[in-house]
Amino acid sequence: MYRRALGRLLSSHTVMADISALRVNYETKDTLNIENLPTTDPLQLFSQWFEDARSCNSILEPNAMTIATADKNGYPSARMVLLKGFDSTGFQFYTNYSSYKGSQLAENPRAALLFYWEPLHRQVRIEGTVERLSATTSDEYFASRPHASQLGTASSQQSTPIRCREVLMEKYSELEQLYPSGQKSVPRPVNWGGFLIVPHAIEFWQGQSNRLHQRIQFKKDVQDEVDKSFVKTGSTGWFYYLLSS
Numbered sequence: 088m089y090r091r092a093l094g095r096l097l098s099s100h101t102v103m104a105d106i107s108a109l110r111v112n113y114e115t116k117d118t119l120n121i122e123n124l125p126t127t128d129p130l131q132l133f134s135q136w137f138e139d140a141r142s143c144n145s146i147l148e149p150n151a152m153t154i155a156t157a158d159k160n161g162y163p164s165a166r167m168v169l170l171k172g173f174d175s176t177g178f179q180f181y182t183n184y185s186s187y188k189g190s191q192l193a194e195n196p197r198a199a200l201l202f203y204w205e206p207l208h209r210q211v212r213i214e215g216t217v218e219r220l221s222a223t224t225s226d227e228y229f230a231s232r233p234h235a236s237q238l239g240t241a242s243s244q245q246s247t248p249i250r251c252r253e254v255l256m257e258k259y260s261e262l263e264q265l266y267p268s269g270q271k272s273v274p275r276p277v278n279w280g281g282f283l284i285v286p287h288a289i290e291f292w293q294g295q296s297n298r299l300h301q302r303i304q305f306k307k308d309v310q311d312e313v314d315k316s317f318v319k320t321g322s323t324g325w326f327y328y329l330l331s332s
């Protein structure tokens with residue numbers, strides 16, 4: 088009896104939870120009116136949305152973002168990183184230049200960033216070209232990090248396979264002795280530093296209760312794929328238009 092039941096269970100697909108009905112009804116919190124935007128500079132608009140996310144108590148890491156990169160053959164990969172600064176030149180984050188993402192960026196210096204601030208029903212998509220930040224900027228940021236983070240970064244050849252976790256722990260202890268906290272500063276590893284994503288497209292998405300979500304695309308350069316009569320001229324060299332949801 089038990090065996091037959093178990094057999095049925097294993098042969099059916101009921102082991103996997105049915106998630107097809109999972110959905111949240113977004114109550115419309117804000118609207119994104121293309122006729123009445125607070126600013127037509129997407130970096131300024133991003134800054135306003137970022138501040139909204141920052142002051143939202145239920146968003147613990149407003150600067151957590153996904154970065155998607157691809158190798159020279161076009162194979163994509165994505166992971167989370169932390170945004171560490173942004174201004175009119177673009178968006179900054181720090182990582183190991185020899186990591187998987189670092190190698191992909193070396194051979195294909197393009198990336199897409201994604202923010203999703205769930206309690207606000209907001210998504211921002213950014214696409215652009217990528218360049219390294221200067222060694223001086225990376226030095227300054229590295230020096231500002233907590234000592235334990237500096238040691239952690241210096242202990243790890245990010246993304247390389249290792250035999251066991253002790254390899255990392257041993258390296259960490261070794262460096263901890265070389266650079267005791269409060270006595271000797273940890274030098275920035277040469278293969279660790281910042282990247283700048285220089286955006287050429289930024290899309291703002293505001294979820295709506297009727298699923299006709301609002302989307303506004305900003306682009307530096309609009310080609311023939313967009314009907315010119317849809318396109319508005321924004322500030323600081325950007326154009327913008329609506330996208331269907």
Ligand SMILES: Cc1cc2nc3c(=O)[nH]c(=O)nc-3n(C[C@H](O)[C@H](O)[C@H](O)COP(=O)(O)O)c2cc1C
Nearest residue numbers: 151166167168169180181182183186187188189246
């Ligand atoms: C919330 C969050 C923030 C992260 N921030 C960073 C970061 O700023 N820099 C970084 O190199 N890795 C960060 N990581 C780890 C990366 O997701 C990833 O594991 C690591 O960078 C190696 O990625 P790669 O093998 O694709 O190069 C973060 C992970 C999470 C979950």
